[in-house]
Amino acid sequence: MMIYTFPKLPMIVFLTLALLAASAFSQASSEVAVFSHTPHQGSPCVPLKTGIVRESDFDTVKNNRNCPGEKLPTVDFAKHTLIFYTVRGDCFMRVSLRSVTRNNEKKTLRVELDNLWGRCRAGGAASGFIAVDKIPDDFELEFIENKIDGKDSGQLRLSNERIEMSGIDLKGCMNPVFGRNEIVLKSAEDYLKYARNNTAPENCTKRISSLDFDKFIYAGVIVRSGYCGTPLGLRHWAFKDKNENTVVIRIRYTDPKGSVCRALSRYEL
Structure with a gap:
């Protein structure tokens, strides 16, 4: 053993x-400052997939009148990169943003979320926008979702x-x-x-x-x-x-x- x-x-x-x-987490990675995190409980109304949101796509979302209750962040695309995500779980699920890191060698932006399930038999979903310091256009998104049982909720209070x-x-x-x-x-x-x-x-x-x-x-x-x-x-x-x-x-x-x-x-x- x-x-x-x-x-x-x-x-x-x-x-x-x-x-x-x-x-695996590379030593070449560094933490990225998060400007804002706008979570939404429930299935997303906006027509976006998990990934980096371009300014033109965000303009389309803002003009979408079918989603009056969807919270949208205020973003300056000259200074920030906007990310959208959707994760699924049960009806009591909660989402916590753990970290956002960039790797200049691999040209990747890594977003890590904790998806805390609440032990509900019905299905659920959560989505949100994350605005971070602007990264180069040739970077790709690496999305990490940690699915965590509700009994381990104490781990969300980790220090550094x-x-x-x-x-x-x-x-x-x-x-x-x-x-x-x-x-x-x-x-x-x-x-x-x-x-x-x-x-x-x-x-x-x-x-x-x-x-x-x-x-x-x-x-x-x-x-x-x-x-x-x-x-x-x-x-x-x-x-x-x-x-x-x-x-x-x-x-x-x-x-x-x-x-x-x-x-x-x-x-x-």
Whole structure:
């Protein structure tokens, strides 16, 4: 079982997980200032698709009298680039703009949204306009939608404080707890509590000597991704929530577009 390790922090209360579709973040990317974000709850009335909105298209939208209730931003196209998006979920869904970044090497503008589902059986939709500092006309839009279950709403309060972390392999020594997707190991006693005792217990006991509980906290995670083994494109980050005593681990991997493994598709991290 692979365990994530990050520096020990005082007063950590619990661990929150975010399982997201994958897209690696390049170090060449930089944050783009957001001038305005005009969200709209419900299906969009304006005849636009997700993408960068040209000035001529926006003029057409402003003259569309079929959408009197649609909020439209005030945009100076000489200074700003306008983006429109539509996402779907359930009737209680909420959308939060996470970040807008540009990559000058790839000539891309990346918009990342959190689509927080509210656990409603009926369908729903949300749309909106995002105005940012103007980018060159030859840039392309990269749109990232993070579909998040409502029970993980706490992760929307992430600060920018990123925590260094890495993965280690305990070679199957951890025994996952039924009904839980994660375990947190803060001490040697925690390790022995969750360690397997039916497969080479002496090796698992010896492995504890390589763990430093004075400096690190170890978090075990189970990912049910649809893959038989390591999910394709697996990435992971840890953040400290500035509003709560919480560490959030974000996990990304490539969506398999349906189950690709006929065996039990559970991967222990």
